[in-house]
Amino acid sequence: MVSEEYWGKHSKAPDARSIQEDSQFHVASVRKCYIGFAVAYAVHHGYIESIDDEIINYLNLDNKLLKKITIRHLLTHSHGLNTTKSKIIREFEPGLSWAYRDINIELLTQVVKLTTGKTIAQILKDEVIIPLEFKETGWHDEENEKLVQVIREPNNKFWSTCKGTDGDRKNMYVSTRELAYWGYTHLKEGFINGKQVVSKEILNLTTTLQSPCLLNKELPQNGFLWFVKELPARNTEIGELVPKESYQILGYTNVALLVIPQHEIVAVRMFNSFGSTPGYDYLSDIRDFGDTLLRCI
Template identity: 65%
Template sequence: MNFTETGWYGEVNEKLVSVIRMPNDQNWTTSKSTDGNKMNMYVSSRELAKWGYFHLKKGNVNGKQIVSNEIIDIATTVQSPNSLDVELPQNGYLWFVKDLPARKSEIGELISKGSFQILGYTGVTLLVIPQHNLVAVRAFNSFGSPNGFDYLADVREFGNTIMTCLISASH
């Protein structure tokens, strides 16, 4: 896909925006390791949107099928076992999928069924809404949250705001 703004970085890179941290927070460090929770993968909003578009177009890039659309369908449709609590998010492979209403879903209630979303550790959100042929990216870039911050409400509101804008624009 010719990504040039995505990679693994083990040291501070002047071409990248630093992760916002709480003062004196020692939990976020730069590491050369690709193990555990300090993998330091960086991606630009532009290339993250391209990744979403790649999935929206079911693995097709410029008329060439790079990944079979069946693989993309498996990744972006519900694969969660039926035995799980119905209030938990429904998942594909690495994607949260909008299917049945679920109290603990990261995807807003206004989002169309069949949409899918992936989240990053620093609050990055990539939302794909196939019904509207839309990809939306939010680059929050913050490690940790202030006291009282409601993560679920925040990430849902991102998608709901996108849908509200789409609905308003269509009227």
């Protein structure tokens, strides 16, 4: 631990608890790196033969729009699917472009559960949470004093009220330290205190570039849902100064985890503000997070 700082309160209530070491933040889409781990677990153990398999090989869904879409497309946001009024639509042919949508997560969690017979949460518990002795990482339906309240507009259309503890919902909470240690586990390839605690092969699979060769070279690049820095790209969410082979995951609550292997650095920021306020440039801000870090070293 090189630097650590907390400030603020759990909510706007006058008697709100102060943010501290055991405060657990709603991490929003940062949960996807845990889901990516579960998919990599299924691949590593042979439940999924190849990420280039079409998803209709694993899902009992009769929808012609799912044809030709592979697990790789889902993992790298290159599937081209979206939903409108609960109906699946296609925005572009799979593998030709990139778009950040939620339907790929819904499909991936179904594939994991059907192939392994386990939920995302069960896989994480056995492979990560118990081995790393995590106490502040998990899915919560009910409030408790350690959960930081998310500040948001009451009727924000992107906010999910879905409940469940299987790991397929948007209700994951993690403390700052445990999110940082999750990144550190990747940095050390699962080898902690002289022991292989988490599978090196699974971790490396998740953070290796998996994106298909897209026509637009300026689009972001992904591993197993992680954003990875491989080729220069104007639309990447990783800062320009951040070196190659770094990887990052971020969420709409402005939470971010960045791992920079070249400098052996893991950095985390946690917020409890949901979405982007008027005049706030989210893409510029998240790039500056990594660039500021590089300027400091």
